[in-house]
Amino acid sequence: MLEQAPVIVFVMNTKGLNYREDHPKDEYLMELADIQSISAAIQNMCLEATNRNIGSLWTCNVFFAYDELKEWLHEDGEMAAAIAFGYTDKEVRPLPRKPMDQVVEYRGDYPDEWKDMLK
Secondary structure, three states, X not given: OOXXXXXXXXXXXXXXOOOOOOOOHHHHHHHHHHHHHHHHHHHHHHHHHHHOOOEEEEEOHHHHHHHHHHHHHOOOOEEEEEEEEEOOOOOXXXXXXXXXXXXXXXXXXXXXXXXXXOO
């Protein structure tokens, strides 16, 4: 897929920590927060691509050629992922999702109207 895509976006964490090194706990926790933000941005790019009938593939297996890709990109930050974008002859549509009640569990007290969201 990546070889066929006309556009590949390499997503970099410019403040990222070298994953090969040990880091203090507070820096590691900030890294996790940054990765969560980056992931949300990637998801939004893929959702918008789908809205525009553009296929997308989000892959995190950049680590198989991490050093080579970073050298090729001439970037100092840490690579988080790659996203391939392109038009396809297949229908572009969101993937099937599991029902909410299979992925969300409410514990404790919550408003009764929330029960309807699980249907």
